[in-house]
Amino acid sequence: MAMIPPPFDPELAAALEALKDMLPQQLTMDDIVEARQGPGVQLLAQLDLTMGGFFEVEDRLVPGPEDAPEISLLICRPADPATPDPLPVIYHVHGGGMVVGNNRLGVDAPLAWARELGAVVVSVEYRLAPENPHPAPVEDVYAGLLWTAEHAAEIGGDAERIIIAGASAGGGLTAALALLTRDRKGPRPIGQVLLCPMLDDRNDTPSVHQMAGRGVWDRTANETGWTALLGAARGGPDVSEYAAASRATDLSGLPPAFLDVGSAETFRDEVVEYASRLWQAGGVAELHVWPGGFHGFDGFAPQAAVSRECRGAQVRWLRRLLGE
C-alpha cells in the first residue's frame, strides 16, 4: 500500500517548520520525564487564566476516586456574568498523551469559548501514566465530573448543562467519560467535544502508518502514550473501552458529539471511524476533518486561516447546542 501522506496546509507547513525543534514527534518512554519538565512549564505558569479579568480563578481540591488521593480542579467563572441564572459548565480534560501536562494545558481554548458563551470552565487534574496506569486517569476524570455535577450551584454552574471537552489524550478521556457516565448512570453531560481525540490503542490505521515520522505525535509517540497507560495489554484483546473509546462495541445513548481532526495526522482515521459509528448507533455527531491539519494545529498555529475556521466551528456548535 502506497503511503503518500496528504500535504500539510501551506500556512501550517510553515508554522511546523518554524516550531519543529519545539514540537513533540517521536516521543519514547525515555523522553517522558524530560517532556514533563520542558520549557513550557514556565509558559503555562504565565498563562493569564483570567483572560484579562473576565474570569475569577480558583484551584480547589476535591475527593478523588475511592481509596485514591484528592484531585485538583481549576475553576474559572465569569467575574461579572451577564445573567444571575446558573451558567453552562465546560468540563475540560487536558491533553498530553496520557503522560504529561496539567490542568492548565490547552485550557485557553475552553476559556475562549466560555468567554463568548458566558460559561464556567472546570479543568481537571488527573494522575498520569506510566506511574498511574489505567484506570487511574479516567477514574480521576470521572470523580472530578461527579463533584462538578453535585456542586454546580456552588460555582455558579448549571448541573443540567454540563459539556465535557478535551483535546488529544483529553479528547480520548472525554469520550471514555461519556461511556462511563452512560454505563454508571452518572451525571448526564449535554454534549461531548472531542478535539483530535486519542481513541484507539491499536495504533494501526492507515493514517497512523501514513503519518509515521511526520508532523506532530506520530506512530512512535502514540505507541509510547498507549503503552504507558496500558502496559503489555496495549493492542491486545483485553483493553477496556474506558481506556480506549474505540474499543466500545455499543455507542448508543451518548450525548451529542463534536469531533474534529486534521487530515494529515495520526488520529484522522480513528476519529472519522468513531464519528461514523456514532451515526450508525443512531447518535448525533458533527465531524470536521480540516485539510492539511497536523495534530493540534489550531493550538500551535492559531492565526492560520484553517485554524481560525476550526476554532470558529467549535464555538458555533456550542452556541447551537446551548440554544443561543
Add this chain to the structure above:
Amino acid sequence: MGRMKELAGRLSALDPDAGAAVRVIAYFDTLADARAGLEALVRGAAVLAGCPARLVDAGRRAQVRVEPDGRRQDSDRAPDPAWPCAALEPGGIPALWLERDGSGERSVVDAVILERAAGALRVVLDRTRGRAPVSPADDPALVETVLDPTATERARLHAARRLGLDPDDPTTRARAFAPLGGRPGILSAPAGAGLPAGRVGVGPAVPLLGLPGSWEGARTALRFTAEGTAQDPGERVVHADDLGGLALLAQLIAPGSEPPPDVRDLERAAADSPWMLATLQAVASTASLRAAATGINVHHSTLQDRLAQAETLLGWPVRTPRGRLRLQLALTMRHLARG
C-alpha cells in the same frame, strides 16, 4: 500529544535574534514551496512581526491587510510613510508595510520579514495576476502630456483622466515629483505614499491644469536634495512647499556654475576631516547644539572642539545666529551648484 502550544511557544513569541531570522526565512520558504496565496503570505508577515501587515499593489488590484491574530481586515487609511516597508521590485514603490511605529531603530527581523515576504509575494502576483502591467500612472507619454505647458488644455485633461485623475471634480489636486535620474511622476494629493526610493523633489499640490508648474517646482526641489550620507548630508526628499524663499536661491545659482566663496570654504573644510560636513549639517538642521551632538552621536564637548576647528578653516563663525544662517545658506548653495 495535543495542545502544547504553551509548551512549544508561539510563533509570535520568536526571539528577536539571529535564530529568529533563520526561522523567518524557513517560514516563508515553506510557504513559497507550498504555493501559498497572497493572504497567507501577508498573514505570515503580520504573525511573525506581531503587528498588522499590508500589501497594496494598485497596478494589479491586490490589497490585503491582516491583523497579528490572523484576522483579515482591510483598511482605507493611507499607509503611514514612517512604517517599515518594502517594494516588490528593486527600485519600485513600496507595496508591503508592517504597521509599526517607525520612529525606533528598524529591527533586523523586520527587515528579513519584509524582504522574504515581498519576494514571495512578487512570485505569487506574477504567477496569478501576470507581470506588473504598465499602470497608466507609469505611462511616460501620458505623464509627459500632463506636465507639458505647451500641450492644449484639452489634451492635458484627457491624459489626466487616463491617469486616473478626475478633471470634473473641482477639488481634485495632484502633485508632480522628480526622481533623480528617473522618469517624472504624478501623485494624487494628499496621498503621501508612492514615491520611489532615492532622491526626489516633490512639487506643490495643484489643480490638474497647474501640473506643469508643480513639475517645475519638483525639479527645483530636487536640486535641494542630498544623498543623506556623511559626504553628502541632507534630506533625500524635499517638498517645494517647504522651501519658501530659499527657492529663490535656485535661480541665482546655476547647476555646475562656479561655486560662491562660502561653498569653496566649505569644500576646503570638508577636505580636512571626514566628519566635517555631517557635523555642520547637524548643527545647521537641529534646534540646539545639544540636539546636534546627540544626532551625530558625539559628546557635547567633542562637538564644541569640532566647531572651533571648523570656524578656523571656514574663517567665519557658525555658532552665532548670523553665522548659522550663513552656514545653512552655504550648505544649500553647495547642493545647488552641483552639476
